[in-house]
Amino acid sequence: xxxxxxxxxxxxxMGVFMIVPLLMVAYFALTDDNGTFTLNYITDVGQYxxxxxxxxxxxxxxxxxxxxxxxxxxxxxxxxxxxxSMTIVMIIMLPMWMNFLLRTYAWMSLLGNNGYINHVxxxxxxxxxxxxxxxxxxxxxxxxxxxxxxxxxxxxVMEKIDPSLYEAAGDLGCNSRQVITKVVFPLxxxxxxxxxxxxxVPAVSTFIISRMLGGGSNLLIxxxxxxxxxxxxxxxxxxxxxSLVLMVIVLLIMTLMNSFDxxxxxxx
Amino acid sequence: xxxxxxxxxxxVEFDGEKIxxxxxxxIKDKEFVTLLGPxxxxxxTTLRVIGGFITPKSGEVIFEGENINSLPSHxxxxxxxxxxxxxFPHLNVFENIAFGLRIKNVPKAEISKRVGEMLELVNLxxxxxxxxxxxxxxxxxxxxxxxxxxxRPKVLLLDEPLGALDLKLRKGMQRELRRIQxxxxxxxxxxxxxxxxxxxxxxxxxxxNGGKISQIGSPxxxxxxxxxxxxxxxxxxxxxxxxxxxxxxxxxFAGRGIECVDKGFAPNEPVDVVLRPEDIKIVSTDEGQxxxxxxxxxxxxxxxxxxxxxxxxxxxxxSTKHEPxxxxxxxxxxxxxxxxxxxxxxx
Ligand SMILES: Nc1ncnc2c1ncn2[C@@H]1O[C@H](COP(=O)(O)OP(=O)(O)OP(=O)(O)O)[C@@H](O)[C@H]1O
Ligand SMILES: [Mg+2]
Numbered sequence: 001x002x003x004x005x006x007x008x009x010x011x012x013x014m015g016v017f018m019i020v021p022l023l024m025v026a027y028f029a030l031t032d033d034n035g036t037f038t039l040n041y042i043t044d045v046g047q048y049x050x051x052x053x054x055x056x057x058x059x060x061x062x063x064x065x066x067x068x069x070x071x072x073x074x075x076x077x078x079x080x081x082x083x084x085s086m087t088i089v090m091i092i093m094l095p096m097w098m099n100f101l102l103r104t105y106a107w108m109s110l111l112g113n114n115g116y117i118n119h120v121x122x123x124x125x126x127x128x129x130x131x132x133x134x135x136x137x138x139x140x141x142x143x144x145x146x147x148x149x150x151x152x153x154x155x156x157v158m159e160k161i162d163p164s165l166y167e168a169a170g171d172l173g174c175n176s177r178q179v180i181t182k183v184v185f186p187l188x189x190x191x192x193x194x195x196x197x198x199x200x201v202p203a204v205s206t207f208i209i210s211r212m213l214g215g216g217s218n219l220l221i222x223x224x225x226x227x228x229x230x231x232x233x234x235x236x237x238x239x240x241x242x243s244l245v246l247m248v249i250v251l252l253i254m255t256l257m258n259s260f261d262x263x264x265x266x267x268x
Numbered sequence: 269x270x271x272x273x274x275x276x277x278x279x280v281e282f283d284g285e286k287i288x289x290x291x292x293x294x295i296k297d298k299e300f301v302t303l304l305g306p307x308x309x310x311x312x313t314t315l316r317v318i319g320g321f322i323t324p325k326s327g328e329v330i331f332e333g334e335n336i337n338s339l340p341s342h343x344x345x346x347x348x349x350x351x352x353x354x355x356f357p358h359l360n361v362f363e364n365i366a367f368g369l370r371i372k373n374v375p376k377a378e379i380s381k382r383v384g385e386m387l388e389l390v391n392l393x394x395x396x397x398x399x400x401x402x403x404x405x406x407x408x409x410x411x412x413x414x415x416x417x418x419x420r421p422k423v424l425l426l427d428e429p430l431g432a433l434d435l436k437l438r439k440g441m442q443r444e445l446r447r448i449q450x451x452x453x454x455x456x457x458x459x460x461x462x463x464x465x466x467x468x469x470x471x472x473x474x475x476x477n478g479g480k481i482s483q484i485g486s487p488x489x490x491x492x493x494x495x496x497x498x499x500x501x502x503x504x505x506x507x508x509x510x511x512x513x514x515x516x517x518x519x520x521f522a523g524r525g526i527e528c529v530d531k532g533f534a535p536n537e538p539v540d541v542v543l544r545p546e547d548i549k550i551v552s553t554d555e556g557q558x559x560x561x562x563x564x565x566x567x568x569x570x571x572x573x574x575x576x577x578x579x580x581x582x583x584x585x586x587s588t589k590h591e592p593x594x595x596x597x598x599x600x601x602x603x604x605x606x607x608x609x610x611x612x613x614x615x
Contacts, residue, residue, distance in 0.1 A: 167321055168354040170341040172368035172419065182371070186358045 028240035041241035059203035062142035074154035133215030141209035149198040157191030278327035305476035347416035351427040362396040386414040497540040511541035530608040545586040547605035556598025
């Protein structure tokens with residue numbers, strides 16, 4: 001009885017800040033200006049299919065790159081003594097304390113046509129290259145901003161693996177590569193799924209990164225939604241419909257991944 | 269080839285501190301060897317040197333006549349049952365046991381057959397699909413043994429495998445392990461800090477203390493002829509008191525001169541006198557050599573344990589009969605039951 005009572009503030013919080021906004025998004029997406037039901041806006045989303053494909057594509061690439069970079073880092077960290085690894089985790093987190101906009105601005109001045117990178121390349125006689133306003137720059141921005149969100153869940157899962165399991169695997173004939181594939185990898189799957197979620201979801205809905213590093217040609221879903229609410233294309237119904245479709249896509253991808261995760265646990 | 273494993277002057281250091289101090293040990297083929305010693309004396313470390321998880325700072329590890337110092341653990345024909353089992357939580361019982369064979373790409377049919385045999389050997393048939401995390405301590409321990417044995421190692425290293433089990437299960441598993449060792453004709457190197465376990469199971473007991481080997485011998489030798497006061501104290505309860513060898517076959521302790529059978533000490537050399545609790549007999553006053561007052565009596569199942577206050581020393585006595593608390597008793601020790609040891613430095 002008492003525990004139920006204690007959960008009331010949380011339920012109220014959830015209701016006011018999660019459920020109600022969700023219902024409002026759904027309401028806006030499925031009605032027109034007069035408040036009558038319509039599917040027109042949902043079907044209109046279809047014309048932006050290329051933006052969806054680009055957003056999901058770039059986010060998937062960024063997520064995979066994050067995973068490839070973060071995995072060995074997290075594994076090495078998990079093998080260090082506690083105080084050492086904590087220091088390094090702090091250093092990795094440090095850029096996170098700086099404003100998101102500021103960090104992305106920094107990349108703008110690095111990648112610009114007259115930016116530092118091209119300047120240095122010019123000194124040794126190559127370039128200039130078009131670095132900014134490319135999809136590569138958008139992916140770079142995503143990886144840079146979201147990498148810690150991949151490292152942390154991986155590290156926290158790997159750190160809990162009993163090191164004697166690695167010795168046991170070695171004892172039973174595994175070389176170091178097999179220790180990774182047969183023991184570390186299967187045991188770190190929960191960290192991988194969590195890390196992918198924590199990188200993919202913000203990446204697929206970002207609009208600042210694409211705006212600042214992608215120029216006009218790399219419009220993402222986030223930009224599209226923002227334009228419907230704040231930009232000159234003002235159309236909150238379409239904006240809500242795009243949000244709704246994006247939400248469904250993300251949910252589908254997450255469900256797919258979690259079922260893979262569970263299968264992994266049973267199969268191996 | 270007599271010795272399957274030899275350790276020669278093994279030194280292991282952690283953070284500049286010597287953990288193993290020139291350990292030398294020969295292990296014969298098909299022998300049940302137990303490393304016995306108090307916590308922190310270096311038993312696990314010695315086992316890890318043999319298993320290939322630690323490279324010694326100096327010294328040689330010889331396996332069937334060859335130096336294997338630089339051979340990594342996955343290439344040694346030695347398998348380990350770890351102190352806390354280290355079963356793979358993501359694999360079920362069958363896959364845990366099959367792990368070593370899968371790594372060696374053994375054909376599927378043979379894997380099924382051999383895992384089945386192993387499950388039978390450790391009495392776990394029917395548990396194939398169980399999650400290892402939900403097994404009892406005793407069952408986990410048997411999975412760990414099966415997982416190691418399926419690779420048909422020449423030597424099995426076991427690090428306190430029965431540490432987490434209750435007394436009854438322990439006794440059962442001790443018999444079980446001994447049976448497996450004899451049935452498969454394997455060499456077992458077994459670590460424990462339980463002296464009774466060491467004495468009942470082993471062919472050879474290696475008593476370790478502070479990173480050194482104190483004594484190597486058969487259980488009877490270790491029990492009856494401990495080389496120093498530490499071994500005597502560690503192997504069973506002992507009364508250890510200061511004495512002086514007045515001359516050959518005559519020792520003075522607890523204010524009395526008593527005949528014994530040891531000789532070869534310098535005249536009036538200070539020694540440790542070790543008396544087993546079951547060797548101190550309660551006798552009538554005229555036969556007695558020592559006297560004291562019974563302080564406590566505890567029934568230990570087979571015998572009574574009495575603490576007798578003799579003024580200078582508290583004597584521990586084991587006997588099937590007991591005297592009431594508070595009575596004055598006389599005690600007698602046969603000359604051959606008095607063990608004289610050279611003084612060792614206090615540890
Ligand atoms: N990796 C390590 N780093 C530093 N010191 C260690 C390490 N492993 C063991 N030691 C130290 O070496 C000594 C011997 O350890 P070891 O584990 O061999 O003892 P043990 O005889 O197995 O004890 P127990 O019966 O408690 O298991 C201990 O003092 C321990 O603190
Ligand atoms: Mg140990």
